[in-house]
Amino acid sequence: MASVAIRDVRKAFGTSVVIHGVSIDIGDGEFVVLVGPSGCGKTTLLRMIAGLENITAGEIRIGERVVNQVPPKERDVAMVFQNYALYPHMTVAQNMAFSLKLRGASQAEIDERVKQAAEILGLGPYLARYPRQLSGGQRQRVAMGRAIVRNPQVFLFDEPLSNLDAKLRVQMRTEIKELHQRLKTTTIYVTHDQIEAMTMADRIVVMHDGIVEQIGAPLELYDHPANLFVAGFIGSPAMNILKGRLLGGERAVFDGGDGIRFPLHHMPAGGDGRPVICGVRPEHFALSSDGTEAEVQVVEPTGSEIHVVAKMGSEDVIAVFRERHQFRPGDKIRLRPDPRLVHLFDEATGRRLGS
Amino acid sequence: MADIILKAPCNTASAPHRVTAWERLKADRNWLGFWFMLPAGVFLILFLAYPLGLGIWLSFTDARLGRPGDFVGIENYQFLWDDSTFWLTVFNTLLYTSVASVIKFAIGLYLALLLNERLPFKAIIRAVVLIPFIVPTVLSAIAFWWLFDPQFSIISWSLRKLHLISANIDFLGDPWNARWSVIFANIWRGVPFVAITLLAGLQTVSPSLYEAAIIDGSTPWQRFRYITYPLLTPIIAVVMTFSVLFTFTDFQLIWVMTRGGPVNATHLMATFSYQRAIMSGYLGEGAAISTAMIPFLLCAILVSWFGLQRRKWQQGESDD
Ligand SMILES: Nc1ncnc2c1ncn2[C@@H]1O[C@H](COP(=O)(O)OP(=O)(O)OP(=O)(O)O)[C@@H](O)[C@H]1O
Ligand SMILES: [Mg+2]
Numbered sequence A: 001m002a003s004v005a006i007r008d009v010r011k012a013f014g015t016s017v018v019i020h021g022v023s024i025d026i027g028d029g030e031f032v033v034l035v036g037p038s039g040c041g042k043t044t045l046l047r048m049i050a051g052l053e054n055i056t057a058g059e060i061r062i063g064e065r066v067v068n069q070v071p072p073k074e075r076d077v078a079m080v081f082q083n084y085a086l087y088p089h090m091t092v093a094q095n096m097a098f099s100l101k102l103r104g105a106s107q108a109e110i111d112e113r114v115k116q117a118a119e120i121l122g123l124g125p126y127l128a129r130y131p132r133q134l135s136g137g138q139r140q141r142v143a144m145g146r147a148i149v150r151n152p153q154v155f156l157f158d159e160p161l162s163n164l165d166a167k168l169r170v171q172m173r174t175e176i177k178e179l180h181q182r183l184k185t186t187t188i189y190v191t192h193d194q195i196e197a198m199t200m201a202d203r204i205v206v207m208h209d210g211i212v213e214q215i216g217a218p219l220e221l222y223d224h225p226a227n228l229f230v231a232g233f234i235g236s237p238a239m240n241i242l243k244g245r246l247l248g249g250e251r252a253v254f255d256g257g258d259g260i261r262f263p264l265h266h267m268p269a270g271g272d273g274r275p276v277i278c279g280v281r282p283e284h285f286a287l288s289s290d291g292t293e294a295e296v297q298v299v300e301p302t303g304s305e306i307h308v309v310a311k312m313g314s315e316d317v318i319a320v321f322r323e324r325h326q327f328r329p330g331d332k333i334r335l336r337p338d339p340r341l342v343h344l345f346d347e348a349t350g351r352r353l354g355s
Numbered sequence B: 001m002a003d004i005i006l007k008a009p010c011n012t013a014s015a016p017h018r019v020t021a022w023e024r025l026k027a028d029r030n031w032l033g034f035w036f037m038l039p040a041g042v043f044l045i046l047f048l049a050y051p052l053g054l055g056i057w058l059s060f061t062d063a064r065l066g067r068p069g070d071f072v073g074i075e076n077y078q079f080l081w082d083d084s085t086f087w088l089t090v091f092n093t094l095l096y097t098s099v100a101s102v103i104k105f106a107i108g109l110y111l112a113l114l115l116n117e118r119l120p121f122k123a124i125i126r127a128v129v130l131i132p133f134i135v136p137t138v139l140s141a142i143a144f145w146w147l148f149d150p151q152f153s154i155i156s157w158s159l160r161k162l163h164l165i166s167a168n169i170d171f172l173g174d175p176w177n178a179r180w181s182v183i184f185a186n187i188w189r190g191v192p193f194v195a196i197t198l199l200a201g202l203q204t205v206s207p208s209l210y211e212a213a214i215i216d217g218s219t220p221w222q223r224f225r226y227i228t229y230p231l232l233t234p235i236i237a238v239v240m241t242f243s244v245l246f247t248f249t250d251f252q253l254i255w256v257m258t259r260g261g262p263v264n265a266t267h268l269m270a271t272f273s274y275q276r277a278i279m280s281g282y283l284g285e286g287a288a289i290s291t292a293m294i295p296f297l298l299c300a301i302l303v304s305w306f307g308l309q310r311r312k313w314q315q316g317e318s319d320d
Helices: A042-050 A092-103 A107-121 A136-148 A166-183 A194-200 A218-223 A228-233 B002-014 B021-027 B029-058 B075-081 B084-116 B122-134 B137-147 B154-161 B175-203 B207-215 B220-248 B252-257 B269-279 B283-308
Strands: A004-013 A016-026 A031-035 A057-062 A077-080 A154-158 A186-191 A203-208 A211-216 A240-247 A253-257 A260-263 A275-280 A285-301 A306-312 A315-321 A332-337 A343-346
Touching: A004 A042, A016 A042, A016 A203, A016 A211, A031 A042, A031 A194, A042 A057, A042 A077, A042 A154, A042 A186, A077 A136, A077 B207, A092 A107, A092 A136, A107 A136, A107 A166, A136 A166, A166 A194, A186 A194, A194 A218, A203 A218, A203 A228, A211 A218, A211 A228, A228 A240, A228 A275, A228 A343, A240 A315, A253 A275, A260 A285, A260 A332, A285 A315, A306 A332, B021 B029, B029 B283, B075 B283, B084 B122, B084 B175, B084 B220, B084 B269, B084 B283, B122 B175, B137 B154, B137 B175, B137 B252, B175 B220, B175 B252, B207 B220, B220 B283, B252 B269, B269 B283
Parallel strands: A031 A186, A031 A203, A077 A154, A154 A186
Antiparallel strands: A004 A016, A004 A057, A203 A211, A240 A253, A240 A275, A253 A260, A275 A343, A285 A306, A285 A332, A306 A315
16 A cells, blocks of 8 residues: 655646646545546546556656656556456456466465455356456456455546446445445545545545646535535535625625625625625525525425525526425525525635635 | 338238238248348359359369260369379468468568557558558569569569679579469468458457556566457457468469469469369369369368357357
8 A cells, every 4th residue: 555646747648738737645545536527637647647648747656656657567556447448358257367467476376366356346156257247337346356456555446437327336336435444555536426526535636627626525625615616516416606796784795686695604805895606505595584585496306305496586596405395386485595604706716715 | 121020920920811821921030031031042052152063063074175074973083183293283282371371470460460559650551551452463463473583583683782692593483482482472462461350350459458458567468468369369260261261272373473383383273273174175174173172171161160159258148
């Protein structure tokens, strides 16, 4: 096991720059999730750590060693590919044994390690099968098995669950997390699914267009998004974003026009009249007689909660209630956000205001 | 056609009136397959089975050019059995086929691997590799004939200018020189087919398999040995079967370059058969020589058939 340090890493393919200076420090044994929209450079960064892509500028360390010029086989990392990349002409056992065989391990050691990995992953009955004869979830487990037999310094996962159906994805999510708790190997996990990121990560790195937007523990990102991008990206349903300005007076208020008025807990610096963007998580709305009026558009019960899309002024907002309100489209409701949980962002830079 | 298929089950299941046998045949699903195969079947019989059958029949007659023969049993074969020239052509054909095929495979595979890498000017190189394949065989044979000319050979000329030899090489006049020369020409002509087909096969191998193998710690040789080669074997089997068949039955190159000479040193079974049947007019004997090629060809096909059998890893359904 080892820590991984990424220092101001850049990557250009020809003239197009895809990663513009990314720095991340990953502790020994940590489970870090890289998350971001499609095309933001997650795979590219992972492949640079694995050694499959050259590093244009900057430095990557695994443990104490700078690995920029170290070939992949000497980096001691294992990677699980999005399409699993299982060797089709090898059985499950041979797939898992391949790296050990190349390394010249003894047959006894290979058998022992493969057996151990198969046990951890529940692959025992399938060892003699070929990848074609396995279900998606089983293939995914073989791909992980291939990584864990090597007992590497670092695991790299590139969207390993994106080919699975929703139920299996949830199940494998738990399995991967359990596996990590058991092996405690440093893990870098790429996904564009923020739920996966939230549920699995010790720390999340939110990337966007080749830069890091924010690094932090899942709830830290949820509660204190550093900017509008993170605020909108983390959380489902997404945070409501409203444009407006601050109003001072007896109590600080966010004024979104069209009668939208949210009381604030405190007035951030720059105060009265400042144009801002206000973010409210759907579950932080409550029904209140002094709230802003909104007209119900759509009601979506999920069972555990109901999602209500309502027109507030000219904006659609979404509110989530745990209570089973009997709303109908067209109903008028009054919504008021919890003042302590309202997020404010600078209109020009998108940065968070206050703490 | 769709309505035939749709109607088929109700016709057989619940026809109120008596259907004629012909109507039933027309609509029956099992027969439908037969009807679809019929055009192809007629074509195959007309252009493949008939000439083949005729050739085999002729080999049992004493037919001459312009005179239908009588059945003579295996007399032609008995004659060939004692004919040393025939055995020489068998030897020549086997030598020609085996040496040329092995070398074509080696060079073809090498080129395919090379072209599968990132190379500058890849498209141009690929096109260049295809040239020998595009040029009509007769033209390339004539070109080689000039290259190997006893007086004007550019090869001899260059070597002489380099002071490596003192006299022109007699490429096509000396038996062994002639054999190697025609084999060389055949290789030159056959390599593109092997190379391009293997390249197509290589491109079906997912690059992520190589990346996985790189991370698993493999050397380039190990990647070839454990990933590329096993995944390529089905295609190698097809390509090499065709290559062997084409080489074994080669005619044009030899006929243009040497006509089988000197002293039959480069006569292959195909050219020898043509000479006996058409040039000398002994149709029955020529047909017997051609027919004698069949067992060899069947052998080649059988070998590849076993090589081609779907391997276990290629089939998904069964558990064992
Ligand atoms: N080999 C390449 N040559 C040129 N551009 C590339 C190459 N590989 C990736 N890119 C570009 O780099 C950017 C980042 O790609 P990358 O695959 O890292 O995205 P990603 O974050 O993994 O996206 P996704 O979630 O869709 O997998 C994309 O704009 C892509 O077009
Ligand atoms: Mg990706």
